[in-house]
Amino acid sequence: VKPAPGKGAPSGRTVARASVRPSGRPRWSEFGIEALIRVLGFSTVGFVLLIFGFLLREGLPVFFELPAGALLGRFWYPTFGSFGALPLILGSALVTLLAVLIALPLGVTAAVFVREVAPRWAREVLKPLIEVLAGIPSVVLGFFGMTVVAPLVRQWLGAPTGLTAFTGALVLAYMSLPTIISVADDALDAVPRSYRDAGLAMGATRWQTTWRVVVPAGRSGVIIAAMLGMGRAIGETMAVMMVTGNAARLPLDAAALFKPVRTMTATIAAEMGEVARGGVHYHALFGIGILLFVLTFLINLAAARAIFRRRRKGGLR
Amino acid sequence: MGTVRRLCTLRRWAAAAVALACFGPFGCAPAGGGATGPGGATARGGEADGPGGGQEVLIKNIGSDTLVNLALAWAEAYMASHPRVRISVTGGGSGTGIAALLNRTIPLANASRAMSPEEIAEARAAGFQPVQHTVALDAIAVVVNPSNPVDRLTLRQLADIYTGRIRRWSGVGGQDRPIVLLSRESNSGTYVYFIERVIRLGQKGNQDLPSPETLLMPSSEGISNEVRQNPNAIGYDGLGYVTADQKVLAVSAGEGGPYVRPEAATVLDGSYPIARPLYMYTAGAPQGAVADYLSWILGPGQGLIQGLGFVPLVRSGE
Numbered sequence: 001v002k003p004a005p006g007k008g009a010p011s012g013r014t015v016a017r018a019s020v021r022p023s024g025r026p027r028w029s030e031f032g033i034e035a036l037i038r039v040l041g042f043s044t045v046g047f048v049l050l051i052f053g054f055l056l057r058e059g060l061p062v063f064f065e066l067p068a069g070a071l072l073g074r075f076w077y078p079t080f081g082s083f084g085a086l087p088l089i090l091g092s093a094l095v096t097l098l099a100v101l102i103a104l105p106l107g108v109t110a111a112v113f114v115r116e117v118a119p120r121w122a123r124e125v126l127k128p129l130i131e132v133l134a135g136i137p138s139v140v141l142g143f144f145g146m147t148v149v150a151p152l153v154r155q156w157l158g159a160p161t162g163l164t165a166f167t168g169a170l171v172l173a174y175m176s177l178p179t180i181i182s183v184a185d186d187a188l189d190a191v192p193r194s195y196r197d198a199g200l201a202m203g204a205t206r207w208q209t210t211w212r213v214v215v216p217a218g219r220s221g222v223i224i225a226a227m228l229g230m231g232r233a234i235g236e237t238m239a240v241m242m243v244t245g246n247a248a249r250l251p252l253d254a255a256a257l258f259k260p261v262r263t264m265t266a267t268i269a270a271e272m273g274e275v276a277r278g279g280v281h282y283h284a285l286f287g288i289g290i291l292l293f294v295l296t297f298l299i300n301l302a303a304a305r306a307i308f309r310r311r312r313k314g315g316l317r
Numbered sequence: 318m319g320t321v322r323r324l325c326t327l328r329r330w331a332a333a334a335v336a337l338a339c340f341g342p343f344g345c346a347p348a349g350g351g352a353t354g355p356g357g358a359t360a361r362g363g364e365a366d367g368p369g370g371g372q373e374v375l376i377k378n379i380g381s382d383t384l385v386n387l388a389l390a391w392a393e394a395y396m397a398s399h400p401r402v403r404i405s406v407t408g409g410g411s412g413t414g415i416a417a418l419l420n421r422t423i424p425l426a427n428a429s430r431a432m433s434p435e436e437i438a439e440a441r442a443a444g445f446q447p448v449q450h451t452v453a454l455d456a457i458a459v460v461v462n463p464s465n466p467v468d469r470l471t472l473r474q475l476a477d478i479y480t481g482r483i484r485r486w487s488g489v490g491g492q493d494r495p496i497v498l499l500s501r502e503s504n505s506g507t508y509v510y511f512i513e514r515v516i517r518l519g520q521k522g523n524q525d526l527p528s529p530e531t532l533l534m535p536s537s538e539g540i541s542n543e544v545r546q547n548p549n550a551i552g553y554d555g556l557g558y559v560t561a562d563q564k565v566l567a568v569s570a571g572e573g574g575p576y577v578r579p580e581a582a583t584v585l586d587g588s589y590p591i592a593r594p595l596y597m598y599t600a601g602a603p604q605g606a607v608a609d610y611l612s613w614i615l616g617p618g619q620g621l622i623q624g625l626g627f628v629p630l631v632r633s634g635e
Contacts, residue, residue, distance in 0.1 A: 077526050162547070246532060246533040248533075273504055
């Protein structure tokens with residue numbers, strides 16, 4: 001006769017009983033639950049693979065539809081059959097790198113302040129506030145950037161327009177700050193207390209201990225913070241679309257920082273709504289999507305490697 | 318100066334809107350003719366029982382962002398008078414609407430451009446002939462910051478500005494400032510029309526493109542926001558979306574020709590050079606509720622157009 005454990009709560013009880021049974025033989029329901037969890041776990045991998053497969057299916061044709069190298073051309077006029085994505089790639093790279101350059105020092109110093117300097121009560125106020133910062137919708141930040149930051153950039157820097165790569169980088173830096181602060185904060189948290197004690201015992205001041213011992217010990221964590229911040233920045237769409245001006249110009253001249261750029265994400269978002277399904281333009285946008293996917297994958301891979309290395313060396317580098 | 322002139326223009330439009338509501342092509346019922354909104358609606362309320370016969374009809378209407386506000390106004394007024402008809406209006410661009418029509422997912426697509434030969438071929442392959450209905454006229458206004466002393470340009474000057482051949486305002490009689498080019502995103506029908514009519518001057522073999530320095534703004538709000546605060550900016554958008562805090566330029570079709578400001582009258586008589594028809598497309602001849610709706614648009618619906626900054630058709634039909 002089957003035990004017929006049923007569903008929901010009864011099966012939970014069955015499991016509990018099974019675990020105390022001396023023979024230790026698990027029941028079939030336990031296999032079922034384990035299998036379910038395993039399937040759910042693997043399905044996340046499966047979804048990523050499916051998404052990548054979909055991207056490849058929709059995007060790969062563009063490499064056959066266009067002559068070799070056309071995608072790396074200098075002019076992006078999709079309505080008129082010109083699909084040179086070089087301005088978009090460089091535009092994304094410029095805005096992202098600049099954003100991380102701005103956000104990293106701010107984020108790391110903020111993390112040092114929160115973890116090492118701030119009194120306990122201040123830390124307890126700051127930590128949740130930083131998390132709130134992460135929750136601001138990007139369209140709100142974009143609107144703020146468009147109406148407040150852009151005019152200031154134009155007036156202070158004397159640029160012809162305030163909708164520039166620099167404005168985009170400022171907004172992106174602000175958006176990636178919460179990521180960078182929390183990851184860097186975790187990294188500092190992982191530095192053993194004995195390091196601080198040792199530093200102080202050697203006669204170093206608190207400042208010297210923080211900057212010469214604690215921060216270098218958490219260096220790989222800081223690198224991870226930079227990587228994740230970069231991943232956050234390169235994929236951001238809405239805010240960037242609203243403040244960078246979206247001009248598909250090659251950002252290679254000296255003044256490119258203070259001129260408009262067009263990023264890959266903004267291009268996909270702005271144009272995907274209009275394209276005819278299955279056309280060259282449609283495939284080209286997915287081709288850009290493949291590129292973005294590969295880029296974020298590489299960035300995350302680098303971050304994962306850094307995390308792995310840190311684990312192996314016990315938080316030391 | 319500019320503000321005063323604009324106010325006058327607005328008042329003239331308002332007056333014209335009321336007047337036009339009365340001599341719309343199909344002629345409103347005298348009782349409801351004066352009011353463009355609910356008044357006109359109740360006057361025709363009796364008709365609602367006609368086609369539907371108790372069953373609710375849903376008309377999906379997708380397409381041009383230029384047309385979306387107008388289409389919404391039409392849908393609301395029509396639904397108020399025809400309670401059994403529900404009309405859902407979505408923007409997304411002319412191409413989106415036409416694509417949906419080609420997929421047979423909607424019966425009525427809005428487009429600010431004519432269907433391309435490829436799209437028509439695709440429709441034939443899908444087994445139907447798309448039918449074009451002109452529902453209103455649109456003028457594209459060229460706008461600058463109110464502090465900009467330039468107040469008129471020829472089409473050729475506009476083409477030179479947008480292709481990057483003229484890079485400073487001093488080149489067209491303005492201050493010595495850089496020109497910041499603003500354009501609608503390339504997914505907008507307005508963008509394609511502006512390139513064909515202005516940048517390529519309507520010439521067939523002309524392959525000129527807007528300068529890569531052109532800022533593509535994802536929305537009308539993006540353009541008006543930048544024009545409002547940046548004295549270097551020049552932009553264009555449908556007349557219906559131009560707000561009072563931008564300066565509208567007078568445009569001339571040829572050298573020395575008359576400079577014309579976009580207004581209802583100048584678009585109607587064809588003297589303003591950057592104006593075009595707005596379309597709705599049906600798959601085959603319209604039938605049932607869609608046919609009723611279209612004939613209402615070409616009739617009493619024309620009274621709503623001017624309130625939204627577009628220009629109604631004098632005579633409906635082809």
